[in-house]
Amino acid sequence: KFTSTDFKDLEACMSLKMEAIEILFGVDEEILRGFQAGCRGAVGSSYNFASPLHLALIEAHESGALDEAGRLQRLGVQAIEALQEAGYLSAAKQLMGRMGVEIGSARPPLVPVSEAAMDEAEEILRGLGHPDWGGETS
Numbered sequence: 001k002f003t004s005t006d007f008k009d010l011e012a013c014m015s016l017k018m019e020a021i022e023i024l025f026g027v028d029e030e031i032l033r034g035f036q037a038g039c040r041g042a043v044g045s046s047y048n049f050a051s052p053l054h055l056a057l058i059e060a061h062e063s064g065a066l067d068e069a070g071r072l073q074r075l076g077v078q079a080i081e082a083l084q085e086a087g088y089l090s091a092a093k094q095l096m097g098r099m100g101v102e103i104g105s106a107r108p109p110l111v112p113v114s115e116a117a118m119d120e121a122e123e124i125l126r127g128l129g130h131p132d133w134g135g136e137t138s
């Protein structure tokens with residue numbers, strides 16, 4: 001897993017062309033650039049609650065619809081930023097629970113996010129238009 005925004009280093013790793021090794025990209029906010037550099041997989045926390053968005057982004061990239069891929073990347077960043085306002089890791093875990101996937105709360109020293117802050121974050125997510133949040137991505 002390559003978790004850095006040093007794309008020069010990523011490109012150097014990709015140029016090694018090691019047949020048995022797949023480099024997965026690990027910065028959700030830059031997944032498009034990771035795929036543009038040659039990664040074909042990713043590991044990240046926002047894929048839990050925004051996998052349809054990221055799959056659509058990858059499909060747009062692979063089909064050459066770069067404007068759409070960029071738009072979806074920006075939408076993903078906005079979703080992450082909405083949860084960061086509340087405390088990202090705790091909020092992401094609580095969001096999964098609200099989506100019907102109970103994964104427990106974040107471990108101390110992190111604290112749960114208030115219901116009011118979660119409601120606000122969800123409202124922002126719905127406003128972004130992602131289908132899982134009550135809207136459409138297109």
